């Protein structure tokens with residue numbers, strides 16, 4: 312039986328809700344028992360309160376400081392303490408637990424992931440942006456505190472499961488699979504008028520809005536390349552990307568002797584979350600299973616870098632190192648949200664990232680002093696300022 316005291320940061324989102332659903336099912340089957348210390352959400356107070364009533368955490372936190380009274384009202388009659396604002400989210404993340412799920416979206420998840428890393432808990436990391444911004448220092452911080460970082464992103468979970476951590480020299484390269492997103496076969500001429508509704512309609516995965524846009528531009532695979540480089544200490548030129556539209560093979564590790572190990576499963580985030588929750592054990596739950604005869608065949612193709620330039624921009628940022636990955640992340644996040652707000656054309660998302668990276672590198676943007684989290688946050692703020700002015704310029708020109 313798996314027993315864990317857990318906190319879920321970003322519990323109201325897609326990964327956060329999947330985490331609680333998995334916990335529910337594992338408990339119902341008698342495979343696990345959980346106590347919840349903290350749940351944090353954003354502006355969906357109703358969902359947060361519903362989760363808090365089910366799990367009875369010590370504290371439920373909304374990141375929106377203006378919604379404290381609303382949350383208190385929604386929790387009336389329970390023993391759950393209500394808190395609000397960014398500092399309260401970080402405080403929740405700092406509480407001692409066995410396991411913490413970091414599933415806030417974007418650089419907004421950085422401070423809380425950084426705080427959780429220092430508690431000695433197992434850090435189940437869905438928030439790839441914090442790893443992209445802080446790099447290996449986030450992993451070092453977890454290790455120094457006596458904890459362990461376990462990736463939740465399905466590709467990295469796959470690699471984690473087949474990677475020989477005791478002998479990394481046995482690995483020739485990592486191969487990340489990509490679904491190709493909703494526009495895998497869309498001719499460039501037709502990509503001009505892509506709407507947010509079209510972009511968030513992912514063929515295989517049901518996810519939050521920002522990662523769905525990232526998936527459509529393939530910036531997500533770019534972020535994941537950087538994430539993989541830090542997690543598995545692998546240089547950019549030993550990380551390949553292959554498009555695999557069925558999303559059944561979640562990634563592969565090629566060994567030096569020519570053998571390649573892959574991890575497979577249905578496209579359901581609860582499986583990599585389950586892996587992170589029980590590792591090195593395995594937790595039984597009514598997981599969806601593969602039906603290979605039904606699938607029939609798996610297909611692969613090379614990514615089209617001309618239609619999806621974000622992938623190559625991420626590789627350049629990774630090779631440049633220093634502040635470049637954090638700049639890539641900030642510019643991409645600004646551009647993705649501007650696109651969702653209908654203030655930027657789909658094809659201009661990558662253009663904003665390219666231009667921001669160029670300007671930041673010309674200006675010699677580097678990490679300042681202080682810890683990696685503060686340094687990354689200053690770079691993030693500066694890169695957002697640059698990206699914001701580029702986005703405004705494009706809007707004025709349109």
Ligand code: NAD
Pocket residue numbers: 320321322323324325326327351352353354355374400414415416417419420437438439440463464465516517518519520521522580
């Ligand atoms: P989502 O948008 O569905 O949920 C995000 C969560 O973060 C919500 O609880 C929201 O309230 C909270 N949040 C948003 N802004 C916040 C802020 N400023 N401060 C504090 N909390 C805030 O996103 P998601 O799809 O669940 O993705 C979460 C993370 O997991 C992302 O980093 C994403 O890249 C990663 N991820 C997601 C999936 C997936 O299948 N959804 C797969 C792999 C990795």
Ligand code: MG
Pocket residue numbers: 464465466535
């Ligand atoms: Mg992924």
